[in-house]
Structures are given as structure tokens and as C-alpha cells.
Amino acid sequence: MYIYDKFDQTIVRERVAEFRGQVQRRLAGELSEDQFRPLRLMNGLYLQLHAYMLRVAIPYGTMSSAQLKKLAYIAQTYDRGYGHFTTRQNIQYNWIKLEQVPDLLNDLAEVQLHGIQTSGNCIRNVTADQFSGVAGDEIEDPRIVSEAVRQWSTFHPEFSFLPRKFKIAVNGAARDRAAIQFHDIGIQVVRGPEGDVGYAIYAGGGMGRTPVVAPLIRAFLPKAELLSYLEAILRVYNRHGRRDNIYKARIKILVREIGAEEFTRQVEAEWALLRNEGVNLPEAEMSRIQKFFAPPPYEKIAAPVVAFEQARASNPAFARWVETNVHTHKVPGYGVVTISLKPVGGIPGDATAEQMSQIADLAEKYSFAEVRVTHVQNLVLPNVKQADLFAVWQQLGKIGFADANLGLIGDIIACPGLDYCALANARSIPVAQQISERFRTPERMKEIGPLQIKISGCINACGHHHAGHIGILGVERAGEELYQITLGGAGDETASIGELLGPGFKGDQVVDAVEKIVNTYIELRQPGEEFLAAYRRVGKAPFKERLYASA
Amino acid sequence: MPVLSIAVGSDPAPINDNWVRLADGAAPNATDRVIVPFARLKGGDNQIFGAAAVGVELGGADQVEDLKPWLDRLSIVVLRFATFKDGRLFTSARMLRQRLGFKGDVRAAGDFLPDQTAFLLRTGVSSLEVSDTFPVDAAASSARAYSVRYQHAVDGLPAAYDERHAP
Ligand code: SF4
Numbered sequence: 001m002y003i004y005d006k007f008d009q010t011i012v013r014e015r016v017a018e019f020r021g022q023v024q025r026r027l028a029g030e031l032s033e034d035q036f037r038p039l040r041l042m043n044g045l046y047l048q049l050h051a052y053m054l055r056v057a058i059p060y061g062t063m064s065s066a067q068l069k070k071l072a073y074i075a076q077t078y079d080r081g082y083g084h085f086t087t088r089q090n091i092q093y094n095w096i097k098l099e100q101v102p103d104l105l106n107d108l109a110e111v112q113l114h115g116i117q118t119s120g121n122c123i124r125n126v127t128a129d130q131f132s133g134v135a136g137d138e139i140e141d142p143r144i145v146s147e148a149v150r151q152w153s154t155f156h157p158e159f160s161f162l163p164r165k166f167k168i169a170v171n172g173a174a175r176d177r178a179a180i181q182f183h184d185i186g187i188q189v190v191r192g193p194e195g196d197v198g199y200a201i202y203a204g205g206g207m208g209r210t211p212v213v214a215p216l217i218r219a220f221l222p223k224a225e226l227l228s229y230l231e232a233i234l235r236v237y238n239r240h241g242r243r244d245n246i247y248k249a250r251i252k253i254l255v256r257e258i259g260a261e262e263f264t265r266q267v268e269a270e271w272a273l274l275r276n277e278g279v280n281l282p283e284a285e286m287s288r289i290q291k292f293f294a295p296p297p298y299e300k301i302a303a304p305v306v307a308f309e310q311a312r313a314s315n316p317a318f319a320r321w322v323e324t325n326v327h328t329h330k331v332p333g334y335g336v337v338t339i340s341l342k343p344v345g346g347i348p349g350d351a352t353a354e355q356m357s358q359i360a361d362l363a364e365k366y367s368f369a370e371v372r373v374t375h376v377q378n379l380v381l382p383n384v385k386q387a388d389l390f391a392v393w394q395q396l397g398k399i400g401f402a403d404a405n406l407g408l409i410g411d412i413i414a415c416p417g418l419d420y421c422a423l424a425n426a427r428s429i430p431v432a433q434q435i436s437e438r439f440r441t442p443e444r445m446k447e448i449g450p451l452q453i454k455i456s457g458c459i460n461a462c463g464h465h466h467a468g469h470i471g472i473l474g475v476e477r478a479g480e481e482l483y484q485i486t487l488g489g490a491g492d493e494t495a496s497i498g499e500l501l502g503p504g505f506k507g508d509q510v511v512d513a514v515e516k517i518v519n520t521y522i523e524l525r526q527p528g529e530e531f532l533a534a535y536r537r538v539g540k541a542p543f544k545e546r547l548y549a550s551a
Numbered sequence: 552m553p554v555l556s557i558a559v560g561s562d563p564a565p566i567n568d569n570w571v572r573l574a575d576g577a578a579p580n581a582t583d584r585v586i587v588p589f590a591r592l593k594g595g596d597n598q599i600f601g602a603a604a605v606g607v608e609l610g611g612a613d614q615v616e617d618l619k620p621w622l623d624r625l626s627i628v629v630l631r632f633a634t635f636k637d638g639r640l641f642t643s644a645r646m647l648r649q650r651l652g653f654k655g656d657v658r659a660a661g662d663f664l665p666d667q668t669a670f671l672l673r674t675g676v677s678s679l680e681v682s683d684t685f686p687v688d689a690a691a692s693s694a695r696a697y698s699v700r701y702q703h704a705v706d707g708l709p710a711a712y713d714e715r716h717a718p
Contacts, residue, residue: 005715007711007715151711155669235642238639239642243636277649
């Protein structure tokens with residue numbers, strides 16, 4: 001993974017010093033909360049319902065075990081002993097005291113972490129496929145580009161006060177595990193006509209109250225020209241994106257209002273000039289970055305790994321976990337482990353300091369000291385030998401994270417909702433907890449098969465409900481929390497937006513509604529047909545009928 | 552209003568350069584240094600060029616390219632922030648310098664934050680029009696805050712990648 005040199009380290013140190021000064025001005029009364037607000041929002045510090053919340057960037061979801069250890073320490077020292085991994089591959093701490101933030105940031109800087117650009121109307125922390133570098137279906141490790149984009153976007157002199165926040169995601173594999181078409185810019189690594197590596201560029205996607213699947217604006221961009229092209233997109237957006245209405249300020253609205261074709265024309269015209277203005281990264285720097293993502297020293301392992309096969313054969317629970325939570329590794333004899341942070345009845349994405357610390361130890365011992373965060377709020381040990389899987393699974397069991405539910409109905413995304421978030425209409429976490437309780441048995445989950453439930457507490461859609469096979473959205477009607485249900489959303493390479501089924505449900509009716517949907521699916525599916533495929537075949541009518549029939 | 556000059560490597564310093572806003576429709580004195588709204592330039596009012604020096608004031612919605620016909624006769628371009636959030640003006644400043652090659656003074660005015668000074672400097676702004684209560688110290692620390700940067704910009708300073716690969 002990428003390791004800071006003195007230049008990167010200096011920037012983060014100087015950021016801590018700058019923010020310390022800003023906090024001091026606030027505490028000394030030189031700045032009002034109104035004046036301080038834009039400053040703290042440039043550093044991931046929000047004022048929530050009960051306390052300050054600090055969001056820490058985990059660039060493209062990759063961290064070292066030492067960094068995860070430090071995140072555990074932060075949870076222990078400055079928060080109430082836990083943290084919350086988010087859909088943007090970040091971590092949030094919900095109980096932070098303002099006067100402690102500078103010291104906290106200083107501690108983070110020791111392990112090359114920070115809160116830079118995790119909030120505000122700027123280019124946010126870049127996200128990428130959590131299986132980068134280890135999945136077999138990859139053209140190139142997307143973290144190489146992501147790191148280049150991270151550096152370019154950090155304190156960008158021109159693009160730090162955009163009309164609205166701006167999110168970039170990168171995917172390097174055939175499967176889209178980064179939901180790139182739901183981002184302001186989606187970068188897909190592709191091969192060009194001559195077999196050379198380059199990028200396909202999508203722009204203007206997003207969730208929120210106007211969900212849009214991003215159109216493709218360039219089918220092939222040569223590798224060396226990425227930054228000038230991004231700069232051209234950002235410049236067109238910065239100049240022409242709407243600033244009169246916060247709900248219309250994202251790039252997706254600009255692209256929709258002028259049309260993808262006209263938008264592309266403007267970007268290309270701007271790019272024609274910008275590409276010669278010294279923005280592109282020199283080849284030498286690209287290859288310097290690339291070296292950090294060279295494969296770790298894998299062992300040559302002969303298949304089959306007997307101990308592993310025996311453990312699988314003799315322990316059905318372990319076998320089930322391997323089946324759901326261990327992804328095929330590109331190197332024989334290894335597996336990619338996803339640790340589900342979705343125990344039955346738990347809070348999706350939450351981990352205690354102790355759990356984080358134990359996972360950091362596991363990474364150190366079994367996975368070349370590397371951990372990933374997924375946008376589905378889980379953690380990944382990317383490089384575990386098959387021979388070690390049983391030990392890892394047992395250790396995870398001890399900290400309550402051995403649930404075999406990845407990609408199944410228990411693997412729910414939920415935003416913080418009304419339990420924490422000042423913008424929420426409704427609670428998300430209790431709904432997720434109730435659903436995971438209802439479908440708790442492995443047999444039931446297996447019977448249902450792959451099914452993604454995503455829950456947002458308001459239309460801002462931090463819980464990605466638009467992209468949920470089943471999406472649940474908290475709304476407020478006449479002072480009451482209600483939940484609308486959408487079906488058929490998807491965040492992969494077949495991206496689609498879920499369709500609203502009908503009137504909303506009260507909190508205590510949501511689980512029953514979900515169960516009716518699930519049962520309807522099981523009755524109508526064809527052999528081997530997954531939920532999403534079945535929904536795409538039959539449409540919403542049968543589900544709607546069943547759901548509202550008896551009402 | 553007080554004016555501060557800003558430059559890489561030095562603290563913001565007060566200057567007195569006697570620019571005056573020309574009243575709508577008024578003709579300038581030959582000894583005046585006048586700033587007019589962009590609309591007046593576009594209106595084709597050439598009598599303003601009878602002044603000792605001429606400048607123009609742009610808002611966030613104005614397109615800097617449209618200044619081209621007059622640019623070599625202008626000594627200052629004022630960029631007025633209706634709100635500090637109006638990031639369009641950073642693009643305007645940078646394009647003025649890089650694409651249009653403007654060598655005169657580029658001045659930020661209005662609602663920008665002292666903590667934005669670093670960004671203003673990098674995009675080619677060379678002076679600030681401020682209120683009497685403007686916290687000059689905060690602007691000075693913003694200007695000094697970073698000794699490394701990741702991009703090329705108008706200030707001509709090397710990016711981290713230049714320093715990394717310097718021979
Ligand atoms: S979706 Fe709404 S309630 Fe949930 S975290 Fe985002 S803003 Fe808050």
C-alpha cells in the first residue's frame with residue numbers, strides 16, 4: 001500500500017497545525033459558530049444531534065494494521081470506545097469533544113491518517129473496489145489511480161469551493177464493486193484498442209433526492225492524461241454547476257439540464273486547452289506510485305490445501321462462512337476474507353476498539369498487515385492463506401464477527417439515521433436490527449440467496465437505498481416516521497435505481513413488509529434465479545399486489 | 552476600504568493604491584484610477600479609458616474570457632465574492648493568469664474568508680480588499696500554512712512530484 005514520504009507527511013502535519021489554530025480561535029471566541037462552521041467542515045468535523053462527529057478518511061478503503069490499531073486507540077481515547085465504518089469507506093466517531101480534536105488529529109497524523117476533505121463542498125475521499133489487487137478479474141489495481149487522484153485533489157487551489165460535494169470512485173475489475181455509476185465521476189480501468197491500459201469516464205451519477213446512473217462521457221482516456229481530463233470536468237462543473245439551490249447543485253443536475261452530449265462537448269473543449277497546461281502527472285511519479293501497489297511476497301502453494309479442505313468438510317458452519325465470506329484470490333492457495341460487521345441485531349458498520357484491535361492483529365499475522373473497508377460497511381483481510389482461514393474464522397468468532405452473511409439479507413447497509421444524524425427523518429439502525437433478527441438463521445438466509453437491503457434515514461441517501469435490491473427510505477409524514485420501500489436497485493455494473501412500490505410503512509410494519517417481499521420472490525423465482533434477476537423479469541406488480549393486498 | 556497585497560513568501564501588507572469606483576454614467580478625471588463594473592465595459596463606453604488607469608470588477612457569474620477585448624488596457628481585475636462559497640472566482644483568477652496571461656493586479660473583494668488566503672494566492676490573486684476588522688493575522692497564517700503542495704498552480708511553486716523527482 002501507499003506509504004507517505006516527507007512531502008505527504010508535511011502536508012498532513014501542516015494541516016493539523018492549521019486546524020489547531022482555527023479551533024483555538026473558536027475556543028477563544030474570535031470565531032462564532034457560523035464563522036467556524038465552514039472551517040470545521042473542511043476537515044470532517046460535523047455538529048450532530050448530541051455531539052461533534054469526526055470523519056476520518058481511509059483513502060480508497062485501504063489501511064495498514066498499524067492504522068487500524070490507531071483507529072481503535074482513537075475510539076478508546078476520544079470517543080465512547082467504538083467507531084462506525086461508512087459507505088464511503090471512512091470511519092466516523094460520534095462522540096467527539098471540540099477541544100480534543102487537534103490532539104486527536106495529531107495522533108492520526110502519526111500513522112498518516114487525517115480528516116482532510118471528508119466533508120465540505122470539495123473533492124471527497126476517493127473510493128475504490130475493496131478487492132483491488134487481489135481479485136482475479138482485474139485489469140489494473142485501481143488504487144494506483146486513486147492515489148494519484150488523492151494527491152491531485154488534496155487542497156486543490158481551484159476546486160475546494162465547489163457548488164456541492166464531489167465524489168470520485170475507481171474500479172479496475174470487470175465486476176463493479178465500487179458503484180462507480182452512482183458517483184459524480186466514475187473511473188473504470190479499461191483496455192484501449194491497442195491493448196494499452198486507460199480509463200472509461202462516467203460523469204454525473206449520484207444518489208440523493210435525484211438518483212442518476214452516470215452516463216459514459218469518454219470511452220477511452222489514455223493513462224497519462226487522466227488528471228487534465230478530471231480537471232476539465234471539475235472546471236466545467238465549478239463554473240456552470242448551479243449554486244442557487246443546494247438540492248440542484250450536484251454535477252448530475254448540470255449534466256441533466258444541459259444534456260450529456262453538450263456537457264461532454266464542453267469538457268472536451270476545456271480539456272483541449274488544459275491538457276497542455278502542466279496538470280498531468282509525470283510518468284516518473286505514476287510509476288513511483290505504482291510500485292507501492294506491487295503484489296506482496298506470496299508463497300507458492302500447491303492445491304488442494306488439505307487441512308483447509310478437511311476443516312471445511314468437517315465443520316458446516318466454517319464451510320458456510322467460506323462459501324459466503326471468502327472470495328477467490330488471484331493467487332492459488334489464498335483467499336480474500338470479508339469480515340461482516342453485521343452481526344445479528346448489531347449496528348451495521350460499528351466496531352469497538354477491542355474488535356478493531358483484534359482485526360488489526362489478524363491482519364498483521366495473516367494478511368500482510370493490510371485491511372480494507374468496503375462501501376457495504378464491512379472489513380476485508382485481502383491476503384489470507386487458505387491454510388489459515390480456519391484460525392481466522394475462529395478468532396473472528398471470539399469477537400462476534402464470524403457471521404456468514406456477506407451479500408445475503410443480513411448484510412444490510414444502514415446510515416446513522418435519527419439516532420445520530422441531525423438531518424434524519426427516521427431511524428435506520430433499529431430497522432436494520434429488526435430485519436437481521438427476523439432472518440437470522442443461516443438456513444433462511446441461504447434459502448433466500450443474494451439480496452442487498454439498503455436503508456437511508458432521509459432523502460440524502462447515505463444508506464444507498466436507491467441502489468438496494470430492497471431499498472428502505474425514512475420519510476416524515478405529519479410528525480410520524482414512515483418508511484418507503486423501493487425494489488430493483490443495483491450498484492454494480494448493471495446499475496439501476498430502485499422503483500417505489502407504494503405508500504410508506506410504519507416502523508413496526510417494515511419487517512413484515514420485507515418478509516412479504518421475500519416470500520413473494522421465493523414463490524415466483526425460477527430455479528437458481530436471484531432476487532434482482534427475478535425482479536427484473538417480473539417487475540413490481542406481483543410484489544405490490546402482495547404487499548398492499550390485505551391493507 | 553483597506554487593501555492588502557499578498558505574495559508567496561511574505562505576509563499580507565497594507566497598500567494604498569488609490570483606486571476609486573467610478574459612479575454609474577460619470578466620466579473619469581484624467582488623473583483618476585477607476586474601477587468600473589463589467590457591464591460598463593461591455594456597453595462599449597470608451598470614455599473610461601480617458602482615466603489614468605482602468606480596472607474592472609467581476610462577480611462569480613461573469614466569464615473571464617469575455618474580458619479579452621479590453622484586457623491589455625486593464626490594470627486591475629477585482630473579483631467580488633458575494634459569498635465565500637462562490638468557488639467560481641478561483642477559476643476566474645486562475646484562468647485570468649494562465650489562459651489570458653493577465654499581468655496586472657487581481658484583487659479579491661467581498662465575503663471571502665481569511666482562511667482562504669492560501670487558495671487565493673495559489674490561483675493568482677495578488678491583493679485583498681478587506682474591512683477594517685479583517686483579521687490580518689489569520690490571513691497571514693493561511694498564507695504560510697503549507698510548504699508543500701500537490702499541484703501546479705499560478706504561483707509557480709513546485710508540486711510535490713517535482714521535488715520528488717528533482718535531479
Ligand atoms: S441519509 Fe439522511 S439520515 Fe442518513 S446519514 Fe444521510 S443525511 Fe443522515
